[in-house]
Amino acid sequence: MQSILLIGLFATLLFCFGFLSFVAQSKMQFRTNCLKKSVELQRQIIKSEKVLFALNPLSTALQTRYDSTQAELVTASAANNYPAVIKLEADLIKIRLDQLKLDTLQKSIINSSQIMVTTSLLQLTNNFHLDSQRLNKLWTGFLDIFFVIYFPNKTIIAVRAASSGVAPNYELTSQYKSSQKVAFVWQMKYWTRNETQKLLSSENQFELSCQALPNKNGDQWSIEI
Amino acid sequence: MNRKGQAFIEATLLLAIVTVSSLFLVRLGLQLQNEIVLDDLMEEALICKLQKKVACLSDFKKNLHAVNFKMVQASDESSTDLARIYVKATSGFNITTILQSELKLDLSVN
Numbered sequence: 001m002q003s004i005l006l007i008g009l010f011a012t013l014l015f016c017f018g019f020l021s022f023v024a025q026s027k028m029q030f031r032t033n034c035l036k037k038s039v040e041l042q043r044q045i046i047k048s049e050k051v052l053f054a055l056n057p058l059s060t061a062l063q064t065r066y067d068s069t070q071a072e073l074v075t076a077s078a079a080n081n082y083p084a085v086i087k088l089e090a091d092l093i094k095i096r097l098d099q100l101k102l103d104t105l106q107k108s109i110i111n112s113s114q115i116m117v118t119t120s121l122l123q124l125t126n127n128f129h130l131d132s133q134r135l136n137k138l139w140t141g142f143l144d145i146f147f148v149i150y151f152p153n154k155t156i157i158a159v160r161a162a163s164s165g166v167a168p169n170y171e172l173t174s175q176y177k178s179s180q181k182v183a184f185v186w187q188m189k190y191w192t193r194n195e196t197q198k199l200l201s202s203e204n205q206f207e208l209s210c211q212a213l214p215n216k217n218g219d220q221w222s223i224e225i
Numbered sequence: 226m227n228r229k230g231q232a233f234i235e236a237t238l239l240l241a242i243v244t245v246s247s248l249f250l251v252r253l254g255l256q257l258q259n260e261i262v263l264d265d266l267m268e269e270a271l272i273c274k275l276q277k278k279v280a281c282l283s284d285f286k287k288n289l290h291a292v293n294f295k296m297v298q299a300s301d302e303s304s305t306d307l308a309r310i311y312v313k314a315t316s317g318f319n320i321t322t323i324l325q326s327e328l329k330l331d332l333s334v335n
Contacts, residue, residue: 006243013250017257024261031268032328039330046334221334225272 019139023188026135027208030128030149030186035225037127038182038212041120041155042223045180046214048113049159049172050221055106056169062102063165066095102167110170113157121151121182128184141193148187152209155182172216177224183211252320259314259322262292267310271328274301274308285310293317306331 069091076084132147139145158176161168173179191203213224266288273281282301289297294314302309309327316322 003239006246010246010250013254017250017254020257020261024264028264028268035272035328035330039332043334050334223332223334225276225330225332 015142019143022135022139023206026132026188027186027206029131029135031208031210033128033131034184034186034210035212037124038184038210039223039225041117041124042180042182042212042214044120045113045117045155045157045182046221046223048109048116049157052106052109052159052170055102059099059102059106059167059169062095062099062167063163066092066099069095096166099167106167106170110157110159117155117157117182121155125149125151125184128186132186132188139190143190143192145188145190148185148189150185152183152185153178153181155180158214177213177215181211181213183209185209255316255318255320256322259294259316259320260324263289263294263312263314263322263324264326266292267312267324267326268328270310271308271326274303274310275306275328275330275332282310285312289314296321306333 069088073085073088073092076088128149129147132149136145136147156179158173158179159170160173162171163169186208187205188207189203189205192201211225215222215224266285269288270281270285273284282299286297286299289299289312294316296313296315298313300311302311307327307329309325311323311325313321313323
């Protein structure tokens with residue numbers, strides 16, 4: 001009888017050690033994956049923003065041309081120079097059309113990046129969940145284990161128009177780090193199943209998070225973790 | 226007499242098995258505890274290295290001493306986007322744990 005009790009005690013201890021090891025492994029796996037994937041996603045967002053900001057000189061040039069043509073048009077109108085007025089009006093329409101094309105391009109870059117971010121966040125959350133579930137198969141006979149993985153903030157492309165009008169210059173918002181943060185929270189909750197509770201009753205919860213933030217210093221971009 | 230002798234031998238054997246098993250289990254538990262603590266602190270140190278902060282290794286050693294590790298030897302073999310730390314630490318019960326951990330993460334944007 002005493003031997004059986006001892007064997008039971010040893011088996012329980014071994015079970016606890018094994019589970020402890022599993023929890024540590026799960027945490028480690030999540031943190032490493034989460035960091036890598038968050039950094040990769042942040043890098044993709046920054047690349048899109050770099051493409052958007054690279055269009056700023058063109059935006060400025062078009063607006064400057066539009067303003068100067070408009071000034072010339074006022075002068076030509078005052079001088080009753082009708083041939084010049086007709087030509088300048090045609091120029092203005094052409095410049096405005098170019099601005100509209102640029103505006104469409106700028107907005108499509110922002111929108112497609114935002115869609116990519118939202119899709120990636122959902123996909124990554126799902127992948128992290130599947131990875132965590134894969135590890136816990138061994139324990140499902142004894143324990144009920146639940147993983148909750150979520151992104152605490154909605155990551156947005158933190159850019160704003162620097163001026164009003166068509167095809168403006170774009171710049172980062174003042175709170176770009178927090179708005180554009182890619183972050184995930186991992187929670188694991190477990191408790192012993194009904195049959196196991198007769199021998200050992202246990203319930204606990206662990207939480208872990210990771211994040212990747214953009215950082216712009218002059219023209220240099222980097223990612224903070 | 227024979228039966229008493231046999232019972233004594235059996236009891237001694239059982240006691241020896243129980244003692245050895247208990248010691249083994251305690252050692253296993255302590256080893257596991259050490260590894261979990263070390264892993265956790267090493268990961269913090271690796272992230273610290275990748276963030277290009279200074280004094281990551283000395284902070285790591287301080288943290289190890291704070292959780293009762295003695296005779297800590299730690300070396301850092303990090304490069305630009307790879308942080309690698311090697312550690313040999315002995316806990317209060319003279320259990321030595323040797324671990325090496327690395328994290329490869331490129332934080333630059335080109």
